[in-house]
Amino acid sequence: xxxxxxxxxxxxxxxxxxxxxxxxxxxxxxxxxxxxxxxxxxxxxxxxxxxxxxxxxxxxxxxxxxxxxxxxxxxxxxxxxxxxxxxxxxxxxxxxxxxxxxxxxxxxxxxxxxxxxxxxxxxxxxxxxxxxxxxxxxxxxxxxxxxxxxxxxxxxxxxxxxxxxxxxxxxxxxxxxxxxxxxxxxxxxxxxx
Numbered sequence: 001x002x003x004x005x006x007x008x009x010x011x012x013x014x015x016x017x018x019x020x021x022x023x024x025x026x027x028x029x030x031x032x033x034x035x036x037x038x039x040x041x042x043x044x045x046x047x048x049x050x051x052x053x054x055x056x057x058x059x060x061x062x063x064x065x066x067x068x069x070x071x072x073x074x075x076x077x078x079x080x081x082x083x084x085x086x087x088x089x090x091x092x093x094x095x096x097x098x099x100x101x102x103x104x105x106x107x108x109x110x111x112x113x114x115x116x117x118x119x120x121x122x123x124x125x126x127x128x129x130x131x132x133x134x135x136x137x138x139x140x141x142x143x144x145x146x147x148x149x150x151x152x153x154x155x156x157x158x159x160x161x162x163x164x165x166x167x168x169x170x171x172x173x174x175x176x177x178x179x180x181x182x183x184x185x186x187x188x189x190x191x192x193x
Contacts, residue, residue, distance in 0.1 A: 001135045004162045006180035009190055010059040016177050017052040019060045019088065019097075020045035028062070031103050031155075039085035040099060054090055055177030061156050063100040064088075069175055070098040072167050078148050080104020100158070106141065107152035110134040125154040128188045133159075159183070 010016065022041040027034050042064065044052060056066040065073070070083050084099040109116075109125075113132035116125050131151075138146060147164050151157040160168075165180045181190050 001138055002133055002183055005133060005159050005183045006162070006165050007131075007183060007186045007190070008057070008063055008158045008160055009179045009181055009186075010057065011055070011177050011179055013053075013177070015049045015051065015053040016055050016058065017049055018045040019043065019058045019064055021060070028099075028101055029155075031105055033082055033103060034084065034101060036084055039087045039096070042086050042088045042097070042099075044088070044090065052090060054088075054095060056175035057178035058088075058097070060099070062102075063158060063178075064097045065100060066097060066175075068171060069168060072171065073100070073164075076147070076164060076167065078104075078164075079145055081148055102148055102150045102158060104145070104149040105152040105155065106137070106146060106149045108134045108137040109151060109153040128154060128157070131157070131183055131186055133183060154188075157188075 010018075019042045022043040042060070056069050058064045064086060065083075073081075074083055080103050082101040082103070084101050086097045086099045088095045088097050110132040113130075114128065115130035117127045117129075118125050143161070147161045149159055151159060160180060168175060168178075169180070
């Protein structure tokens with residue numbers, strides 16, 4: 001089961017910009033669905049590349065995806081998952097992207113086998129050197145409910161089941177700007193490799 005999960009990361013590229021919020025993001029941090037009357041406002045985050053290349057996936061650090069990735073993900077009708085329209089100004093134009101808002105949180109960190117540093121309160125993970133998912137916990141959750149989720153112990157870790165990864169990666173041409181790293185190979189510095 002451990003090998004069936006992947007963490008989404010941005011591609012290692014200096015020309016694919018990171019994104020930032022151009023409005024309050026507080027409603028997206030509460031672990032529940034949101035209702036927005038109009039597209040959210042994002043911006044290119046510092047350092048902005050001199051010639052930014054916009055691709056299928058950017059990091060907020062929440063995933064932000066292109067129209068074609070949004071269409072693949074929307075067809076899957078994933079529980080605890082929303083695709084929120086997002087406008088991103090780039091040079092003289094505004095591009096439409098989609099924020100992947102995952103409020104499906106599963107507490108499935110195997111604390112005995114994972115290697116991590118936690119805050120003094122023990123409530124937050126400060127770093128993850130080796131992630132091991134608790135297969136006993138996962139086995140009690142239906143596959144449909146765990147196709148895409150965020151790790152409750154570290155809500156910046158987005159986990160995708162192999163079946164979802166296969167759907168995304170089957171696009172032609174292949175999507176640009178993202179990597180799916182198998183959980184056994186991932187740690188919180190994987191985005192910099």
